[in-house]
Amino acid sequence: xxxxxxxxxxxxxxxxxxxxxxxxxxxxxxxxxxxxxxxxxxxxxxxxxxxxxxxxxxxxxxxxxxxxxxxxxxxxxxxxxxxxxxxxxxxxxxxxxxxxxxxxxxxxxxxxxxxxxxxxxxxxxxxxxxxxxxxxxxxxxxxxxxxxxxxxxxxxxxxxxxxxxxxxxxxxxxxxxxxxxxxxxxxxxxxxxxxx
Ligand code: GLN
Numbered sequence: 001x002x003x004x005x006x007x008x009x010x011x012x013x014x015x016x017x018x019x020x021x022x023x024x025x026x027x028x029x030x031x032x033x034x035x036x037x038x039x040x041x042x043x044x045x046x047x048x049x050x051x052x053x054x055x056x057x058x059x060x061x062x063x064x065x066x067x068x069x070x071x072x073x074x075x076x077x078x079x080x081x082x083x084x085x086x087x088x089x090x091x092x093x094x095x096x097x098x099x100x101x102x103x104x105x106x107x108x109x110x111x112x113x114x115x116x117x118x119x120x121x122x123x124x125x126x127x128x129x130x131x132x133x134x135x136x137x138x139x140x141x142x143x144x145x146x147x148x149x150x151x152x153x154x155x156x157x158x159x160x161x162x163x164x165x166x167x168x169x170x171x172x173x174x175x176x177x178x179x180x181x182x183x184x185x186x187x188x189x190x191x192x193x194x195x196x
Contacts, residue, residue: 006192009034009043011069013059015051015084019177020185027185029192037068045078045168045192048085048103050139050175053112056084057101066101073105078168078195080188086171087112087142094145106169107148114160115173116140126174128163129154131183136162136174143173168195 005028010020012033024031024047034040046069048056060066073079073089081089087096088103090110096102115122121139128134129152136157144161147153155163155172162173168191176184 005030006044006189006196007032007042008189008192009039009046011046011048011056011060011065011085013063013065014055015049016175016177017049019175020047020049020082023177023182023185024189027182027189029185029189034065035063037064040065040068040072043077044196045080045188046072047188048079048081048088049177050083050085053084053087054097054100056088060088060103061101066103070103070105073103073169076168076195078170078188078192079103079105080170080172080184080191081106082172082175082177083139083141086110086144086173089169089171090144092146106164106166106171107151108144108164108166108171109146110142111145112142113140114143114145124157126155126157126162128184131187134176134181134183135179136172136176137178138162138174141173144171168192 092109
């Protein structure tokens with residue numbers, strides 16, 4: 001019999017890994033840290049955490065996780081990226097560094113450090129489709145500048161797109177793992193369960 005709780009990985013090369021592991025467990029998933037290609041076997045979904053997208057990209061190459069994870073996402077592995085994770089999941093990035101690497105998959109153009117140019121970090125209540133008002137923490141956050149036709153915009157902050165969904169991919173500019181409000185992790189767990 002398959003495990004009743006889905007197993008969701010958190011990419012654990014850099015960033016706020018522990019908070020995502022805790023939020024996933026609170027949202028009803030088994031959560032494991034993913035550092036090596038082998039860790040990808042047996043997970044039903046993955047979270048790419050916030051942190052620094054250029055550093056996470058370099059470590060993805062060094063730990064040889066970039067290609068297998070890219071293929072897994074291409075093959076339908078559900079993925080949720082918050083902040084730096086949103087940047088890593090984007091198909092197109094403005095203001096990345098020249099040698100920066102990405103996983104891709106989400107048909108969006110993301111502007112890196114977009115809010116960060118105005119103010120490094122702030123909190124705001126964002127109205128999320130299907131969830132309602134959500135107190136969102138933004139830290140040197142990107143925004144989505146353009147979204148393809150298959151992308152559903154589920155949240156905006158000051159008219160900027162800050163939360164999107166495309167099939168089994170989810171991304172937010174902000175950090176729900178820092179607030180103790182697990183509704184976005186619950187949404188992702190539901191998406192993962194739907195794909196099992
Ligand atoms: N500005 C960071 C980057 O470019 C993202 C910040 C974050 O994840 N809090 O990766």
